Amino acid sequence: MAAAPEGAPIWADAMFTDVEGAKTFYGEVLGWTFGENASEYGDYTEAYVDGKAVAAVVPPMPGQDAHSQWCLYLASPDAAATAEKIRRSGGTVLMEPMAVGDFGTMCIARDPAGVTFGLWQSGTHEGFQATNVPGAFCWAEVFTREPEKSDAFFPAVFGYGAKKLEDERIDFKLFDLGADPVLGRMKMSDEDFPPEVPSYIQVYFTVPDCDAAVATAQKLGGKPVFGPMSSPFGRFAAVVDPQGAAFAVIDVTTTEGEMPNIT
8 A cells, every 4th residue: 555645634533432422323324333442542443334444433531631523634754754844834733743553653733723633654554444435534624714824834734735716605725735635625704603613624424325324413413514515526514423523424426516616
C-alpha cells in the first residue's frame, strides 16, 4: 500500500462515554462491525466494513474531556516536523506527537480558527483500509467561523492548493493535493450555526440510501440537523448522534443538478 501524501485524510475516530451505545448506533446506521477492544491502548476499538478497518471508537481517558466528537487525522511522514509547522503557522499542538506501539505516531492540533484535527504518521497501521464504499469515509469539510485564518493555515502546513466554488449563496473552497481535492472548507454563518457551535471538521460516510440512514439514526436517538438534501455530489445529510458527535452521510450515487464552476 502506497504511503498517503502529507495532508491526505488517513483515519477517523471518536470518543464516547458509552462505547457500547455508539457501537449499536453506528452498527445500525453505517453497517459497521467491531473488533476486540485493545485494552492496552485505552480500549480502542476498530470498526469494519466487509472486514476492512474504516474508523474506531474509544472511551475517554480518566480526567479527559468527555465531549463526544469525530476526529479526522491527516497523514504526516514526520509528525514532529508537521507539529513544528503547525506552531509556526499559528496553530496549537494540543497533544504532542506520541508513538502508539508500532502502529504509528499520533498528534492532536488546532488551527487558529479553532478547528481540531489529528496527525497520523503510519507505522503498521496505514489508516483507512476502505474508502468510498458504503459505511466508509469518503469526504470531510472544515467548517470555520474565520475562513481567512483556516485558508492561510492549512495550505501553509500541508501544501494544499485552493479553489473556490462559484456560488454566491455560500463561501466554500476546495483544498487539493495536485489534481486531487482532499478537503472542503465551508464558512459557518451565524444564521445557520448557533454561536455555541465551534469550528470543526465534518466527516462524511458513504451510505447506499441517505434517507434510510437518517431514518435509522432518528429511530436510535440521533438528530438530523441538515437535509437530506440532493446535490450534484450526492444526496446528503448532517446528523448528530445520541451522544452529541456530529457527522454526515452521503449517497454518492443519487445526484441532482449541474456541477458548479470551480476557480
